[in-house]
Amino acid sequence: MAFDASFQGASGGEHRFMEDPAIRVSDIRFAIDYLVSLPCVDAERIGAIGVCGGGAYTIHAAMTDHRIKALTSITGVNFGRLIREAFSEFNPVGAMEAMGKQRTAEAQGAERYVIDYLPPSVEAGREAGLTDIDVLEATDYYKTARGQKPNGATSGIFSFNSAAMGWDAFFKAEVLLTQPLLVVIGDKPGGFGAYRDGREIYGRAASQDKHIYVAEGWSHYDLYDQPEPVGLAMQQVVPFFKERL
Incomplete structure (x- = not known):
């Protein structure tokens, strides 16, 4: 099952473009609730895959919902770290102060400030x-x-981004993340930090059955949809789940 997160894509919820890690993780738990209600689903054989921010959200969900029996993070990014660092220009306190002022203004009737995380084109x-x-x-x-x-x-409500400032996808991974874990990353590091985060969670996870695969010569977004690196990743992911589920 694949689904759009609350407030995003084809899913419902207001305000649109709200990125709250706690809600994103809760979405995964509710998805599992739905799966276990289906007679065709074996509740003891549920695995989870997350990509980019979804990789770290899946890791956090697995730590707090052990109905996930095995999991894979593909080029996973810890959004809490990213918002504290690059997305706040390494000034998280200053960013939070600006977010607070903007949220107050919006509560008093101002138009919501929706930012685009990316330029309109590569050029x-x-x-x-x-x-x-x-x-x-x-x-x-x-x-x-x-x-x-x-x-x-690629938008987000600026004033609501403060919800991620104090959030760490890997909090208590040394104690709670005990399920089989596969981490897939490319070896071309970029500003979103998937290479760094992948190495970190691999080292911190309590799991005794944990693995990391580095796709040499490939980047974060190559692992989204480029046939060769995706094929390399799937050569790891498919047997991983077959053996553990």
Whole structure:
């Protein structure tokens, strides 16, 4: 089962484009509730795969919902760390103060401030002086027919981003993350930090059955949809789940 997160894509919920890690993890738990209600589903054989931010959300969900019996994070990104660092220009306190002022203004009737995390095109990004591989490749993916969807967006409500500031996808992984774990990352690191986060959770996880696969020569967004790196990842993912579920 694949689903759009609350407030995103084809899912419901207001306000649109709200990114709250606690709600994202709760979405996964509710998805499991639905699965176990189906007579065709073996509740003891539920696995989970997450990609990018979804990889870290899946990790956190698995720590707090052991109905997930095995999990894979593909180029997973800890959104709490990302919002504290790159997305706040490494000034999280200043960013929170700005978010608080904006949220107060919105509560008093001001229009919501919706930010776009990416430039409108790769060319526009380069013209603006952007050089980070993750930003440029994300733009190539999300702003073109390659990955763009009718209800998709690369937007977020600025004032609500404070919900992620104090959140850590890997909190208590040393104690709670005991299920079989497979981490897949590319070896071309970028500003979103999947390489770093993958190494971190692999080291911190309490699981005695944990594995990390590094796709050499490939980047974060290559692992989204490029046939060769995705094929390499699936050579790890498919047997991993077959053996553990």
